[in-house]
Amino acid sequence: MKLMDGKAIAKQLREELAVEVTEMVAQGHRPPHLAVILVGNNAASETYVNAKVKACKDIGFESSLIQFPPEITQEMLLHAIDDLNENEDLDGFIVQLPLPNHIDDKTVIERILPSKDVDGFHPINVGKMSLGLDCFISATPGGIVELLKRYKIETEGKHCVVLGRSNIVGGPMAMLMRRNTYPGNCTVTVAHSRTKNLKEICLQADILVAAIGKPEFVTADMVKEGAVVVDVGINRVDDATRERGYRLTGDVDFKGVAEKCSYITPVPGGVGPMTIAYLLNNTMIAARKRK
Numbered sequence: 001m002k003l004m005d006g007k008a009i010a011k012q013l014r015e016e017l018a019v020e021v022t023e024m025v026a027q028g029h030r031p032p033h034l035a036v037i038l039v040g041n042n043a044a045s046e047t048y049v050n051a052k053v054k055a056c057k058d059i060g061f062e063s064s065l066i067q068f069p070p071e072i073t074q075e076m077l078l079h080a081i082d083d084l085n086e087n088e089d090l091d092g093f094i095v096q097l098p099l100p101n102h103i104d105d106k107t108v109i110e111r112i113l114p115s116k117d118v119d120g121f122h123p124i125n126v127g128k129m130s131l132g133l134d135c136f137i138s139a140t141p142g143g144i145v146e147l148l149k150r151y152k153i154e155t156e157g158k159h160c161v162v163l164g165r166s167n168i169v170g171g172p173m174a175m176l177m178r179r180n181t182y183p184g185n186c187t188v189t190v191a192h193s194r195t196k197n198l199k200e201i202c203l204q205a206d207i208l209v210a211a212i213g214k215p216e217f218v219t220a221d222m223v224k225e226g227a228v229v230v231d232v233g234i235n236r237v238d239d240a241t242r243e244r245g246y247r248l249t250g251d252v253d254f255k256g257v258a259e260k261c262s263y264i265t266p267v268p269g270g271v272g273p274m275t276i277a278y279l280l281n282n283t284m285i286a287a288r289k290r291k
């Protein structure tokens, strides 16, 4: 088994972006600028947002963190988005999800200008991706595809099983793996909570992407010998031996599955760092269009 080291590949990608920022600035352009909107005080969201802001700083991007209290009205949030859409000092921005219950995610996402939607969640970007047109590809599936590419994983003609059909991970991942390009050209099966015979379907996978949010759900008996396994899950499980009282684990039982597969991503250190690096990559794509 070989580890697909998302941490190392993300570092490589960030270093490449940092070189490009230096060149950009040397040519008299301003560096790429990403803004992040955070509503409320969800601890996990705060951690993700801080990591994104730090990642910007580390490679010379500008970043802005815009925080609103949980009781902000949807209308006020939409106004803030309008301002960012018009702000020419900004290349792209994201609204960290989840939002409080009184705010409709879809309305918020649709308000973002597609050309600044570096999370790739706007229906225009999703639609373009499904048609294979130039667009922002959302960061988690985009990061996974980049990881497969850098490990030169063969995908053509392979059976890719995607566990999970969410709009931010499973859905776009399936679209990307069925594209007529590399990485892609897979025969794709999307499984979800209503899927019957899940184990039999997983056992057919040459490439198995687990994105369901269930700790260590995928066990060795569900994985074909030699499969490539991508673990997207980030789950907190109680662990009294850790100072913070929990540990992070993926959707895959790493120990058991690692013995059977050809490649596997660890959690942490796999898809997570690639997601952040790919968001930076999307921001650079937006900045290149501005020049």
Ligand code: NDP
Pocket: 140, 163, 164, 165, 166, 167, 168, 169, 170, 191, 192, 193, 194, 195, 198, 211, 212, 213, 214, 232, 233, 234, 235, 271, 272, 273, 275
């Ligand atoms: P969602 O909860 O939005 O979607 C989960 C999907 O899994 C749904 O399609 C659901 O089916 C399916 N599912 C749930 N239980 C089962 C089951 N027992 N068998 C088969 N399918 C099942 O989650 P996300 O897609 O947002 O995230 C998935 C995981 O990835 C989470 O652990 C999340 O923390 C992690 N994540 C990691 C990121 C990273 O950067 N590494 C980024 C984003 C997410 P149905 O549609 O029928 O409900």
